[in-house]
Amino acid sequence: MSRTRRVNCIIPPHLLDKLLDSEHTGVRKAALDTMLTTARLRGERGLRASFVGAASAGNGRRTVFDCQQGRLLPTATLAQSEDGAASTDESVRRAFDGLGTTRDFYRTVLQRNSVDDRGMRLDGYVHFDVKFNNAFWDGRQMVFGDGDGTLFTDFTRSLDVIAHELTHAVTEFTAGLAYHGQSGALNESMSDVFGSVVKQWSLNQSAEVADWLIGAEVFTPEIDADALRSMKAPGHAYDNELFGKDPQPDHMSHFAHLPDNERGDFGGVHINSGIPNKAFYLTATNIGGSSWGAPALIWYESLKASSIDTQFQGFADTTHQKAEELYGAGSNEQLAVLAAWQEVGIQVSGVPAGVARDLGRAGRNGAPGRTAGQDTGGAARDDGLTALNRQIDALASQVASLSKAMTAMQREHVTRG
Template sequence: MTRTRRLNCIIPPHLLEKLLRSDDSEVHQAALGTLLTTAGLRGERSVRASFAGAAAPANGRRTIFDCQNGRSLPLAVLARSEDGPPSADDSVNRAFDGLGTTHDFYREVFGRDSIDDRGMRLDGHVHFSANYNNAFWDGREMVFGDGDGKVFTDFTQSPDVIGHELTHGVTEHTAGLAYHNQSGALNESISDVFGSLAKQWSLKQSAEEADWLIGPEVFTPGVEADALRSLKAPGQAYDNALFGKDPQPDHMSKFVNLPDTDRGDNGGVHINSGIPNKAFYLTAVGIGGFAWEAAGLIWYESLKASSVETQFQNFADTTYQKAEELFGAGGNEQLAVLGAWQEVGIQISGVPAGVSRARSRASNRAGGAGRQDGLAELTKQIGMLTSQVTALAKDVAALKGKK
């Protein structure tokens, strides 16, 4: 069965629709042009997708093409290749370096051989269309717009945007998370998580040092906004007259139900991704150190173990199981996962709620020996609760046998 692939854009439709209402005619026209161009690309998608994966393995070789503000990718001119010298065009060099950073991150941290784990070549296209306010992954290549210069800048300037978009390719070649509703929001969240991790890895930042922002460089200086999204504080990336307030929720009680249409953001995939984003952030800071080493590994292995229609609950349960497989039952890593999902309103299946509450109390203790004592106490409580559940199951079985 062939899955329908969708264009994965970094800028969600609700932001572009806000710009359509702008009194500035240039801002309005740029937003309208971006929406119309993107809609046209979706029509070409089914044709282009049929050739995806046809190329032979190429050891992750990078090639950057210049669209020269045109909309035809096949007509773009070669601007820089793996063996060629740096370009005089900063956009070309930033795209080339960003693709390389993301490729090296996946190879060195997870042992992954490019996007498809088979050495897939990495193609990038810069200067796409005129005043194009977006960047996207189309299943074969990464495409960058220059922005309109008033609201958005050149999208090659944001390394986490590049990591985000290429991670859509990783997801496509692993779980293949369907791009709608919860599975689509999880798809977007995975891209935010690994886009941020690739940047953190390149800067050698700990979980505490990282900014946890996606796209802080995409806005012009005149726009009051921290970034497109914040994993640390979903719903607080921006709040201004141009865009309104960041609509991302950070808890299941605030889940936003939207139509599964292009205008409805395919069921709110860029909005509800705030919930699993927050869970990852809490897991990473709960474990501490470099986020890609433990939290990132748990999420990566959970992605590979997921499937097309995986929901938030399924993924949360998988991360809990993977934390145990990778780092041991009742360890700090598994407890961090447990507490993080509970804080965003998702209870791990089969784990009594009291264990999550106990984990939260332990995490609030002082560091060092006090923290270790809290974890030891919590591990003991998990063992006791597990024994109680086992005994109860035996009692139920015995009662059934007497009938």
Template sequence: MRSDNSEVHQSALDTLLTTAGLRGERTIRAGFAGAATPGNGRRTVFDCQNGRLLPSAVVARSEDGPASTDDAVNRAFNGLGTTHDFYHEVFNRDSIDDRGMRLDGYVHFSVQYNNAFWDGQQMVFGDGDGKVFTDFTGSLDVIAHELTHGVTENTAGLAYHDQPGALNESASDVFGSLVKQWSLKQSAEEADWLIGPDVFTPGIEADALRSMKAPGQAYDNALFGKDPQPDHMSRFVHLPNSERGDNGGVHINSGIPNKAFYLTAAGIGGFAWEAAGAIWYEALKASSAETQFQDFANTTYHKAEDLYGADSTEKAAVLAAWHEVGIQISGVPTGIARVRSRAAHRNGSTGSADGLAALSKQIGVLTTQVTGLAKDVAALKGKK
């Protein structure tokens, strides 16, 4: 349902159109040789003073300088630093490009600009229009989401269309949420799993931009309509690879891998950036430009085994999570995934040590039985 407030609706429409163009610019700028400037992850925040030309912005805070009197400058500076520290401390990654890329942020971009974005070289923040959106420097998970686009560009290089593009957006949501959880020291159970809960003004009835725990339920209001994200492959949204089609639904279908990550983290329990985050990070590094959902699911499953073992709780959690969103891991009998998923439901996916240990044992027994049957069949064939 469209908003009756034409001014607000037009503002939202203008932002969508502008952002679509900036996404294309981000791809071009990221492709320039030498685009990333080495600098030991040093931060500099510039003030655009409501202009749109970044070279005209003035330095507002540097790594060695004092805090600013402008809260937006300080929030941007701190958000860049927290995201940098997360990647360094959790994954031993040296800034966005893993080569010490400096982190430049630009605040007060344009007038009443309703977004924040990574353009391939730097982070840019709008102030919001005060009617729909607030200052985007106030949302750490949005800052980390955008910076993670830079990490993806420098690892998998996931193409920005269809399933690879949805994985690109999902990776940014996953690590954007993990940065927030890490900064707050929240467990998977304590986290809100919302992306951008701080960006809407109090007058907008919306929990957040997206919900990883419950895709499709982040908002339902007159301005934006109902959250269109699916949480299962049976509800995958087929859209054209165009601006109007959200490049094949990259922001919509990302709900499916988002839900898979949430389920994995909830199934393992504890801090999500540890086991679940490590699995997704290794899978991202092992992916390529045209990786599809099925490919990525398979990779997370194998990375879980590489990191934690063939009979691990972590591997079982990954298997059950993808099964829950309608993706069967290649080469794994459907029955095993189904049993793991049902067992997880019986235990509430709480990640309790006793429950998950029992589940892992059950999976191990089933796997042994399947292996034994395969050997028997091979033996019978050999006797013919």
């Protein structure tokens, strides 16, 4: 199967584009250098992609290398491995620990053996280039820039960024979602989802308590911004003169139709990901408790059941189906999924629009979902089933009327005959 693979970077092109208009020479230069280096890496990506399937197995063994501000990964020096002593370099230790936490999450929670489910080694490279404002997964390894110190900090500081990038590998080895348009936005969203879930798991935070921010540690204290993205409130992660306003939509009515090229973010993959991001946030908070329980399992199983060209509608339908398979028809989990997609403007195929309306309204009003330990039924399930039963009764009545009409027509035909 042919798959579109790219260097997956945490900083979207539209942010770097904005920085090129800065009045500060240093900011413009750092942005330009980052864009040029990223373009060069994309040019090399095709060669790397041919070796993806040959990545050596090693039970998820971690190795971190120090690029020492160089750009050539083969010349980087070994900094920390599973068998060696802990490095004195904070960036090395953070990268090593972040790789381990993400690996342990997938192994412990989702029973996945490293990103490829075959024990693929996890290699990380720190101190890449000079003032490189990005972090990326290139198909074989994770690479971290130090940031320019003015706008961006060392990218190893953010666990959800590390988990985000490694999840691109998980997606590549499962659905292989093509990196453009809606499938690309789903690709980015899957990385945001599990980036946030890994962080919440590591902190033992409930869905209600979590901040749902992606890359909150990436900006320097001088920058007036919460994070790169907000899953709870897409479009509200930042709003300042330097970066402009966060362009992410949280509803299909605001879907951004952008060119399918680098300047257009390949159809807005980092922008339109706000829609499925919000759907996952709503699902998790409507269910209540930990996001790494039912919500993560539903999304993970749906990812594995998806294909290279899966669109928003198809993914929504799959999450509904997986929720039923895992937790039962009409379960609180399934109704939470229905209400979440409804809230972002996507109605699950084949489901009457009235189902989950009450649950969706509760989400809009900020009412909390079920907390850990509560019955998975409750009012949400009752309301949804009541609506569904009404629809079934109405259909049954229509069928009965049609049956009577057909019987009458047959009798009349016999009489005339």
